[in-house]
Amino acid sequence: xxxxxxxxxxxxxxxxxxxxxxxxxxxxxxxxxxxxxxxxxxxxxxxxxxxxxxxxxxxxxxxxxxxxxxxxxxxxxxxxxxxxxxxxxxxxxxxxxxxxxxxxxxxxxxxxxxxxxxxxxxxxxxxxxxxxxxxxxxxxxxxxxxxxxxxxxxxxxxxxxxxxxxxxxxxxxxxxxxxxxxxxxxxxxxxxxxxxxxxxxxxxxxxxxxxxxxxxxxxxxxxxxxxxxxxxxxxx
Numbered sequence: 001x002x003x004x005x006x007x008x009x010x011x012x013x014x015x016x017x018x019x020x021x022x023x024x025x026x027x028x029x030x031x032x033x034x035x036x037x038x039x040x041x042x043x044x045x046x047x048x049x050x051x052x053x054x055x056x057x058x059x060x061x062x063x064x065x066x067x068x069x070x071x072x073x074x075x076x077x078x079x080x081x082x083x084x085x086x087x088x089x090x091x092x093x094x095x096x097x098x099x100x101x102x103x104x105x106x107x108x109x110x111x112x113x114x115x116x117x118x119x120x121x122x123x124x125x126x127x128x129x130x131x132x133x134x135x136x137x138x139x140x141x142x143x144x145x146x147x148x149x150x151x152x153x154x155x156x157x158x159x160x161x162x163x164x165x166x167x168x169x170x171x172x173x174x175x176x177x178x179x180x181x182x183x184x185x186x187x188x189x190x191x192x193x194x195x196x197x198x199x200x201x202x203x204x205x206x207x208x209x210x211x212x213x214x215x216x217x218x219x220x221x222x223x224x225x226x227x228x229x230x231x232x233x234x235x236x
Contacts, residue, residue, distance in 0.1 A: 013075040018187055020078040021091065025098040034101050034129055035156065035222045038136070041095045042155055045088065045138050046145055052082045074194055085139035089123035090194045092138050096127060097187050103128040106180040106194075107135070108202070113172045126179060126213070127156075133217040135162055140170075156220040176205035176214060 024044055028037045055071045070076075074090045077083035083091075093104040105126040113119055124137040134156045141151035153165045159176070166172040182201040184190050193201055203210060 014188075014191060017075045017078045018094075018191060021094045021187065022098065025095055028099070034099060035220055037099050038096060038102065038127065038129075039155070039222065041092065041099075042136060042138065042141065042151075045092060046141055046151055048081050049077070049088060049091075049138070049142060050082050051139070051142060052084050055084065074191075085137075086121075086123040088138040088142070089125050092125050092136060094187060094190055096125070097185055097190050101129060103183050104190075105183060107205075108177045108179070110175045110177055111166075111172050112175060113170065115171065121177075122174065126217070129220070132220070133213050134220050135159060135217060137162065140166075144169075156222070158217045158219045159214040160217075161219045176210075178202040178204055179210060179213070 024041065027044070028040050030037065032040070052072065072084055072087060074083075074087050074094075077087040077091055089106055093106050096102050096104040105128070107124050107126050109122045109124065111119055111122045122139070124135055124139070127134055127136060135158070136156060137154040140154040144151040144153060147169075149169060153169070154162065157165070163174060166174050180193065180201055181203045182193055184193075205211065205214065
């Protein structure tokens with residue numbers, strides 16, 4: 001395939017992915033508070049995304065026929081609804097760019113567990129809402145659904161609370177590695193960050209500024225349904 005054809009194919013995939021993300025975002029009730037708009041996106045992900053266990057198993061077995069770039073990427077997730085933690089985090093970051101008052105950051109971590117199948121890199125999202133930092137782990141939310149656990153244990157949580165949940169429910173210690181420092185409300189530009197994840201758009205979470213983000217992050221407790229919000233408004 002010629003270079004110009006490859007570029008056309010990549011642009012076509014990008015357009016389809018972004019249009020799908022925007023289609024999901026169009027379903028949000030913009031009259032709701034920001035946290036509930038984010039919850040609607042999280043709920044959509046829980047109901048539509050599935051973990052690509054086949055790709056993970058082949059990766060762990062060092063299957064030479066596995067093409068990671070083709071099998072695990074954002075475009076395939078939005079087309080086929082299957083992916084792994086990195087793609088779930090990418091998609092959720094993209095969705096949240098479309099909510100006013102929210103800045104989104106992709107975070108890389110390393111999972112350590114006695115159960116070796118849980119070891120390896122792990123991705124989640126950091127959201128900044130009204131100068132408050134809070135975390136969302138879509139992948140673990142999906143895993144919680146499969147185990148009949150509460151997926152909201154991984155939604156809008158402080159780093160400290162997330163660590164407690166990882167340790168209690170997965171016997172995992174999560175070590176923060178790096179965080180995306182570039183952020184944009186322009187969904188096209190944000191998409192491009194994920195296509196070229198070089199070190200220039202990431203900063204180590206070991207330095208003092210980034211440690212402060214983790215230590216000062218907070219859990220945001222919200223009610224469970226739109227009905228409860230509307231009832232509160234009526235009472236006021």
